[in-house]
Amino acid sequence: MSMDKLEKQLTDKKINPTAMRLLILKFLKQQNGAVSLADIESSFEQSDRVTIYRTVKTFESKGLLHSITTNNVTQYALCSQECDANSHHDTHLHFVCSSCKKTICLTQVSIPQIEIPQGFQLDDIEIVAKGICRECKS
Numbered sequence: 001m002s003m004d005k006l007e008k009q010l011t012d013k014k015i016n017p018t019a020m021r022l023l024i025l026k027f028l029k030q031q032n033g034a035v036s037l038a039d040i041e042s043s044f045e046q047s048d049r050v051t052i053y054r055t056v057k058t059f060e061s062k063g064l065l066h067s068i069t070t071n072n073v074t075q076y077a078l079c080s081q082e083c084d085a086n087s088h089h090d091t092h093l094h095f096v097c098s099s100c101k102k103t104i105c106l107t108q109v110s111i112p113q114i115e116i117p118q119g120f121q122l123d124d125i126e127i128v129a130k131g132i133c134r135e136c137k138s
């Protein structure tokens with residue numbers, strides 16, 4: 001993937017393409033699954049943790065990344081094209097492989113809308129599928 005393409009992906013989401021942001025985006029695109037902040041930090045040991053944290057938060061707020069929280073661990077995965085700064089549309093199922101421990105976006109499997117009783121305020125729903133991923137199974 002060329003730097004031009006990465007740069008366009010950032011500017012499309014109205015993110016200023018700094019060198020650090022480009023490197024983090026490149027790293028994210030190389031993963032075949034979600035990554036935690038610690039995963040990113042360990043790949044960019046020379047970089048300041050605050051910068052990495054801010055980059056991830058910027059990406060999330062601009063609709064480039066979405067977060068998945070399982071067992072109190074937050075991981076991040078790249079969004080679909082439809083996400084933007086105002087809203088995320090990542091209503092797909094996430095699959096946690098018990099063998100390789102990866103969290104994978106199953107973008108083709110959408111989570112149905114859930115109705116909750118009146119008087120409750122819904123902030124977030126955590127639904128994850130667990131099992132063995134395709135790569136570990138083959």
Ligand SMILES: [Zn+2]
Nearest residue numbers: 066079083088
């Ligand atoms: Zn999103």
Ligand SMILES: [Zn+2]
Nearest residue numbers: 097100133136
């Ligand atoms: Zn696996």
Ligand SMILES: [Zn+2]
Nearest residue numbers: 077090105106
């Ligand atoms: Zn996802």
